[in-house]
Amino acid sequence: MKQPGAVGNILESAQNKGLKEIQPKTAIELLRCMRLIRFVEETIANRYSEQKMRCPTHLSIGQEAVAAGVCLSLNRDDQVFGTHRSHAHYIAKGGDIKAMIAEIYGRATGCSSGKGGSMHLVDLSVGFMGSTSIVGNTIPVGVGAAMANRLHKNDKICCVFFGDAVIEEGVFHESVNFAVLKKLPVLFVCENNLYSVYSPLQVRQPEGREIWKFATAYGMLSDHGDGNDALEVSEKTRAALRHIHRGDGPYFLEFATYRWREHCGPNFDNDIGYRTENEYLLWKKRDPIALLKEQLLGQGVINQADIEAMERTTQAEVAEAFDFAESSPFPNPEETFKGLYRE
Amino acid sequence: MTRTLTFAKAINEALFQAMLTDDSVICYGLGVPDPKGVFGTTLGLQERFGENRVFDMPASENAMTGVAIGASLNGIRPVMTHQRVDFFLLAMDQLVNNAAKWHYMFGGRSSVPITIRLIIGRGWGQGPTHSQNLQAWFAHIPGLKVVMPATPTDAKGLLLSSIFDDNPVIFLEHRWLYNFEGEVPENDFRIPIGEAELLKTGGDISIVSFSYMTVEALHAVEFLETNGISCELINLRSIKPIDWEMIFNSVRKTGRLLSLDTGPESGSIAGEIIARVSSNCFDALKQAPRRLTLPDIPTPTSVALTKVFYKRAEDIADVAGSMLEKDFDTNSLQAQRKFPHDVPGDWFKGPF
Numbered sequence: 248m249k250q251p252g253a254v255g256n257i258l259e260s261a262q263n264k265g266l267k268e269i270q271p272k273t274a275i276e277l278l279r280c281m282r283l284i285r286f287v288e289e290t291i292a293n294r295y296s297e298q299k300m301r302c303p304t305h306l307s308i309g310q311e312a313v314a315a316g317v318c319l320s321l322n323r324d325d326q327v328f329g330t331h332r333s334h335a336h337y338i339a340k341g342g343d344i345k346a347m348i349a350e351i352y353g354r355a356t357g358c359s360s361g362k363g364g365s366m367h368l369v370d371l372s373v374g375f376m377g378s379t380s381i382v383g384n385t386i387p388v389g390v391g392a393a394m395a396n397r398l399h400k401n402d403k404i405c406c407v408f409f410g411d412a413v414i415e416e417g418v419f420h421e422s423v424n425f426a427v428l429k430k431l432p433v434l435f436v437c438e439n440n441l442y443s444v445y446s447p448l449q450v451r452q453p454e455g456r457e458i459w460k461f462a463t464a465y466g467m468l469s470d471h472g473d474g475n476d477a478l479e480v481s482e483k484t485r486a487a488l489r490h491i492h493r494g495d496g497p498y499f500l501e502f503a504t505y506r507w508r509e510h511c512g513p514n515f516d517n518d519i520g521y522r523t524e525n526e527y528l529l530w531k532k533r534d535p536i537a538l539l540k541e542q543l544l545g546q547g548v549i550n551q552a553d554i555e556a557m558e559r560t561t562q563a564e565v566a567e568a569f570d571f572a573e574s575s576p577f578p579n580p581e582e583t584f585k586g587l588y589r590e
Numbered sequence: 591m592t593r594t595l596t597f598a599k600a601i602n603e604a605l606f607q608a609m610l611t612d613d614s615v616i617c618y619g620l621g622v623p624d625p626k627g628v629f630g631t632t633l634g635l636q637e638r639f640g641e642n643r644v645f646d647m648p649a650s651e652n653a654m655t656g657v658a659i660g661a662s663l664n665g666i667r668p669v670m671t672h673q674r675v676d677f678f679l680l681a682m683d684q685l686v687n688n689a690a691k692w693h694y695m696f697g698g699r700s701s702v703p704i705t706i707r708l709i710i711g712r713g714w715g716q717g718p719t720h721s722q723n724l725q726a727w728f729a730h731i732p733g734l735k736v737v738m739p740a741t742p743t744d745a746k747g748l749l750l751s752s753i754f755d756d757n758p759v760i761f762l763e764h765r766w767l768y769n770f771e772g773e774v775p776e777n778d779f780r781i782p783i784g785e786a787e788l789l790k791t792g793g794d795i796s797i798v799s800f801s802y803m804t805v806e807a808l809h810a811v812e813f814l815e816t817n818g819i820s821c822e823l824i825n826l827r828s829i830k831p832i833d834w835e836m837i838f839n840s841v842r843k844t845g846r847l848l849s850l851d852t853g854p855e856s857g858s859i860a861g862e863i864i865a866r867v868s869s870n871c872f873d874a875l876k877q878a879p880r881r882l883t884l885p886d887i888p889t890p891t892s893v894a895l896t897k898v899f900y901k902r903a904e905d906i907a908d909v910a911g912s913m914l915e916k917d918f919d920t921n922s923l924q925a926q927r928k929f930p931h932d933v934p935g936d937w938f939k940g941p942f
Contacts, residue, residue, distance in 0.1 A: 326664075328660075357697070358697070359695060359696045359697040359699070360697025360698065361697070362694055362695050362696065362697045363695045363696055363697065367695045367696060369696045369697075369699050369700070371699055371700065376663060376700075377663075377692070377696055377700070379687065379688065381683060381687050384656070384683060384684070384687060384688060385656075386653070386656070387652070387653040387654070387655070387656025387657050387659075387660065387684065388656045388657075388659050388660035388663070388684075388688060389660055390653070390656070390657050390660060391656060391657035391658060391659055391660025391661040391662075391663075391668075392660035392661065392663055392664050393660070394657060394660070394661050394666075395660065395661040395662075395663070395664030395665060395666045396664060398616070398642060398643075398661075398666060399664065399665070405660075417652065418652050418653050418656065418683070418684075421648065421650030421652060421653030421654070422650075422653040422656065422657075424648055424650065424653075425647075425648055425650060425653060425654065425657060428648065586693065586694050586697065586698045587693070587694055587732055587733055588693065588701075588733070588735075588756075588757045589693050589698065589701035589703075589756040589757055590756075
């Protein structure tokens, strides 16, 4: 089954990819980060039916390599803007997991004090500036934040994540035009998972469209890669960041990946007719976590005991976060009426 | 110290002083550094403060609103300008979904101190898409502040307050006010957002007004006084938040309310004022409150059609008179205007 656009080309070349030279420390960090994201999200999925997480929740299981590969390449004070599906970005940037789970549980200790939920995450202490739920809506915000960094003459980079539907939005074109015009330090990261809710790329963009090439038309450097290969994501991100740090303006990256579960919610939905079980299985075989684990085991960077230890510590971290959320108080009802304006 | 300034010059002076006071203030918009400088309001800014802080922009209203939001998250205070309110409608996603909500939806962790200057057109065939009065839209969105100055003093003092407010402010300037002159303080002074101005005290009727309608109201009030009707005139200055206390106190005194609005009737600010006064001051009311607004139709273009579209001092005097059961001839109000109905004064020769 040939997948559309750049995704298909990437998958074909992925068959023949040789093993990369691995920097052990980076690779282990990537694995740990992806494992953490997946544990968090699988726990959300497993417990969602308890009806305690009472907000729309978009899981990125299957897409962890993009978040991990990009965010772990950034500096701590670089800034990230996310989307409706941003648990992975938040966690990978180092966001406080307890505060994120508490937010999804609607608790006072949540990262947005219970005002935002799963779709509105923030942790300023690690440069996670905010995720919002409207398609394309944080792109200009990230560009503006980059403009401010330029005015402040610091060397922070703003990274904006978005999906494949975003190039269908006018605001994308407006934003990249301005970012290129002003040579702003922005990294645009497109996670192409082939679907916008249940609408496949084929009904939204012309056959043969390669999103990353769009970006080049604006006079911006652009690249694409296998979004299920964390090492490739990391390598391409670091190349992009070097370019941005030189002051040569923004950079665009498109990564091919796939969400395993339904658009919104904890379940699998390959049976409802908008995509096939076969397509899902094709991608599941390319599980980004399994791929990296195999490489690391194969090259002797880690052994089975290391992996088991990693599983235990990440599981414990996730369990602690859920305990924290569940034992946290709800906000007082009067908080509803507070915080409209900054006084 | 005060001196006489036009409304446009007062805006210009506020921008200068804000940028001098605080390096984080920047100013951009289509035409901001061009030779006309947005009706003179942005003239000289780029020369003084440089291209990093004052710049023209792509015709990308939505993204550039997002850019302002993002910059404000990193400590910048952007002032964005559009030559017409109507052009800004492309930016509703950024304004409504982001700017208005950012502080609340992230639990107060960051705020969006941006000021968006929008100009309301009128007359000279501005027509359906260059003269909309959408203040009620903006006021309807929780999280925004909406400011509508009427005088040069308002313009300066309110713009400075808006720029240094830590929240998103929609600053609506009426095109017809630009050449009006007034005494304006030289220093950096701030008029608090949410405090109305009692322009005149009186006992028979409360007239609540804002923006350009305050100018028409001043003419009407003068006429009404000479005809034995004592008016209290409130210039709201901001319509979100609104100075309810001043309105309620006035209506409790006069028992009558005439609410003026530059926009169409349904869902108007004038309607909101009548609703709240009716709920809060019902016992004090001697009769049903009235409002004077535009009709619920798009602005027509032809000079023959706009004559009956807009409301002027004589219309205000007619309604106020009828509320007090007085019938007088308002022809003198029309006669004192020596210029056509579709311009604010002799100075206006078009084109926009």
